Amino acid sequence: MFPAAAATLAARRSSRFAAWVRAWRAGLVPYDEVAEEIAGDEEHLVADAPGTWTDVPLGDALPALSKLSPDDIRLALPAPGDPRGLPARASGANASQPSPFTGAALVAGEAVVARGLGFIPEVRTHTSGSGVTFETVLWRVYPLPDAPLPLGDLTAAEAEADLSAALAEATAALTRLDVAQWRPELAGALAALRRPDAGIDLPPGFDPRARRLFARASVLDRVLALAEHAAPGGAVNGYEAQQRDAALRPLTTACRRALVAACNSPLRPE
Template identity: 40%
Template sequence: MVTLPRSARLAAWSAAWLRGDAALDDVVARVHGDDEPHDAVDVPGTAGTAGLGEALVALRAAGARSLRVALPAPGDPTGLGGPADLNGYAVDAGEAVIADGAPYALVPDVRAFGPPGDQGHFVTWMCRTADPAPAGPPLAEADRELTATLMAAGSTLTDLDVPSWRPEVAALLDDIRSNRESEPLPRGFPAQAQTVAARSSRLLAVVRFALGDDGGAVTAGAAATRRSALAPLERASRAALAAACNALA
């Protein structure tokens, strides 16, 4: 099972909470996952450092009607409206949550601890001033783009030497090919959002494995070809996942 990025979980579950479809404790538990309890700093209406639940209540009091996830990357600040310092923090983190109705964003600072293979994480959400987030593509459009990009990259995915490279990638690809059902978002999200979130999160994990480890590529040229084919799929997966998690925003 693929775990959504922390900001995606925060945006989706907070949206459900702000609509009255989820309890605050459920939001906090879903976002924490296996991490140590999360903190938040510099949130208006709180004193210094606050727990995640207290931070969300403070943002609601400041006017936040919903939270949107942004999943930017270097050279692709998608989902961010500025200012420049926020964009820099968010691109470095690869994720952020932007409030609708209040000029704030939360960016996670994640610190690992413990030995390899048995690591935990301390997470601090940094509150920063934010301009309104630009409207992303509608869910249906993001889904179509993901499907088209997946078809274009299909042979590259098929050619991945997954058994000798990353066994977990084989399981993810099997889930994608079999269209295995999953509901990674809270109840209340439309069925299409659930389906797109499951597929895009799995694809994003596969592509990031492939882009981060040349593994089965025999030559430097083969590795470059793989990267050229998979980079558009990485972008489309990020956009589709964001659209799914923002479907209630």
């Protein structure tokens, strides 16, 4: 079984945003369902949407994308040293400086790049008067160049092969490091990934390979988030922690690229 903490970590919000908006623009899902499917049980607002003066509900901002085609909307999961999927610069930005959008996307580790606009989620934590803590998601909109987006993603088949190879290598490396003694939940979660979570799915229009890849990579992404944010046990020294991080790094990269490949894959009527 997956560790409870891993199961509660949110999947990448930008992946759901990109997938559902692309399906809407392909005519495969109705507009009325898109905002609800993206938000789930969270409250999602949008800041700086075109034609607005204040934060608005997600559904009120989606018409800004109503003239785009599915290929005009792409998921990007950048990381330091790997900004693939991001435009070179935002409109008006100095070519020698990272654009505000690029900088924010690298900090967040995720973004949706639409032709002319970029969306980045910010999670805000609130505490009610009774002490209950809850979160809202604010999508901040950035102006981007109105130009066709580069289509340099891996195919779903390529990303699936890379993810399987990286998972096998990471599992072998973690076994050699005897990770099960100090992080049994991580070792168990990696083994359980051979059974994708059927509850994590893409909207209509994505083929079975993309669905399978998205389900597997989404669960893996949350497991890796657990590994990154939870400190290792006291029996682990600095060298061992570095070895663990080195074992997981290629897997983290393969996972990000798998999510991008799945969400940006071609759509077809069902």
